[in-house]
Amino acid sequence: MKDENVSDILTIGLNKVYVEIGGKLKKTDVRFSSREELNKVIHSITAPLGKKVDESMPLLDGRLPDGSRINVVVEPLAIDGPMISIRKFMKKMLTPEEMINIGSISAGMLDFIKLCVRGRKNIIISGGTGSGKTTLLNLCSSFIPGDERIVTIEDAAELRIEQANVGRLESRPPDVDGKGEISIRRLVINSLRMRPDRIIVGECRGGEALDMIQAMNTGHDGSLTTIHANSPRDMLKRLEVLIMMSGLDIPSRAIREQVASAVDIVIQSSRLQDGSRKIIEISEITGMEGNVLLMAPIFKFIQSGVNSEGKVQGKFCATGAIPVFLNALKMQGFKVDMSMFAK
Numbered sequence: 504m505k506d507e508n509v510s511d512i513l514t515i516g517l518n519k520v521y522v523e524i525g526g527k528l529k530k531t532d533v534r535f536s537s538r539e540e541l542n543k544v545i546h547s548i549t550a551p552l553g554k555k556v557d558e559s560m561p562l563l564d565g566r567l568p569d570g571s572r573i574n575v576v577v578e579p580l581a582i583d584g585p586m587i588s589i590r591k592f593m594k595k596m597l598t599p600e601e602m603i604n605i606g607s608i609s610a611g612m613l614d615f616i617k618l619c620v621r622g623r624k625n626i627i628i629s630g631g632t633g634s635g636k637t638t639l640l641n642l643c644s645s646f647i648p649g650d651e652r653i654v655t656i657e658d659a660a661e662l663r664i665e666q667a668n669v670g671r672l673e674s675r676p677p678d679v680d681g682k683g684e685i686s687i688r689r690l691v692i693n694s695l696r697m698r699p700d701r702i703i704v705g706e707c708r709g710g711e712a713l714d715m716i717q718a719m720n721t722g723h724d725g726s727l728t729t730i731h732a733n734s735p736r737d738m739l740k741r742l743e744v745l746i747m748m749s750g751l752d753i754p755s756r757a758i759r760e761q762v763a764s765a766v767d768i769v770i771q772s773s774r775l776q777d778g779s780r781k782i783i784e785i786s787e788i789t790g791m792e793g794n795v796l797l798m799a800p801i802f803k804f805i806q807s808g809v810n811s812e813g814k815v816q817g818k819f820c821a822t823g824a825i826p827v828f829l830n831a832l833k834m835q836g837f838k839v840d841m842s843m844f845a846k
């Protein structure tokens with residue numbers, strides 16, 4: 504827990520303890536000497552949280568005092584012995600400069616993201632687990648002008664928003680009797696009554712996607728969220744499924760129309776084979792043709808190979824496409840350095 508390089512700690516039974524360092528999972532030689540010791544460790548972690556985990560309630564989800572998230576599963580659900588999963592709270596998030604220096608993004612892409620955030624474009628960050636979505640969401644948020652009111656909604660508060668006028672909300676899982684749940688969706692609906700200029704949802708994974716899209720369409724432009732998907736096109740498919748999960752019976756054509764008018768930009772983050780995270784695509788949603796959402800890539804990471812140390816090689820490229828909304832932004836007085844779009 505004290506090692507700053509470790510971001511995750513994952514155990515299975517007595518003999519398997521893994522840690523993630525620098526984006527790569529590694530098996531450690533740490534062992535629990537006995538079941539009693541493991542039970543003691545679990546108890547010492549969970550008791551201060553006012554929670555217990557045993558056969559009658561074999562799942563536990565909680566937050567440690569330092570902000571880290573912990574999940575414990577015991578028998579009979581965990582077949583090979585108790586599993587502890589800790590996702591450590593990052594003491595600090597990457598700064599824009601650091602992201603450029605480690606090759607996660609180009610300066611031009613960063614300028615473009617800044618322009619989109621300042622220009623109140625609705626942005627969805629897409630990526631797999633651990634690909635850097637939350638980090639990127641935090642980065643985007645840092646560009647929001649300080650005089651705007653922000654409401655953040657998360658399952659587990661991770662975002663570190665520097666601005667003063669930010670209302671942070673966290674959902675609540677159901678209790679032991681299955682009662683008392685306050686979903687992300689409820690919080691999104693509630694946030695509309697809190698006069699936000701911007702709504703930031705940590706991750707859309709259910710029906711809240713509909714409310715988020717509607718909020719984006721009704722005056723809360725400049726809102727941000729993330730969705731789990733492996734490409735911008737997949738993200739659009741997933742978004743459609745999530746909107747359907749809201750239970751509202753909307754024909755898919757109408758869903759796509761709403762998405763087309765709500766979402767301006769999709770940023771795709773990816774964890775590559777060498778453990779590095781990169782922004783591999785930034786695309787604009789430009790409208791619809793027939794039944795199909797149109798998307799135009801503006802930036803891409805083109806991988807050229809892998810060097811002798813296994814590190815991914817390649818470069819960030821502008822595709823030459825100019826975003827459709829650019830003229831409107833210029834008219835609002837935004838200064839745009841057109842060279843960032845040059846191929």
Ligand SMILES: Nc1ncnc2c1ncn2[C@@H]1O[C@H](COP(=O)(O)OP(=O)(O)O)[C@@H](O)[C@H]1O
Pocket residue numbers: 510526593597602605607630631632633634635636637638639779780781
């Ligand atoms: N651009 C990056 N370069 C290197 N490490 C990163 C980068 N972005 C995120 N990380 C690290 O990757 C891990 C997962 O990041 P996170 O933003 O929580 O991903 P996600 O929200 O997609 O699960 C964290 O340990 C974080 O510090």
Ligand SMILES: [Mg+2]
Pocket residue numbers: 636637638706
């Ligand atoms: Mg995340």
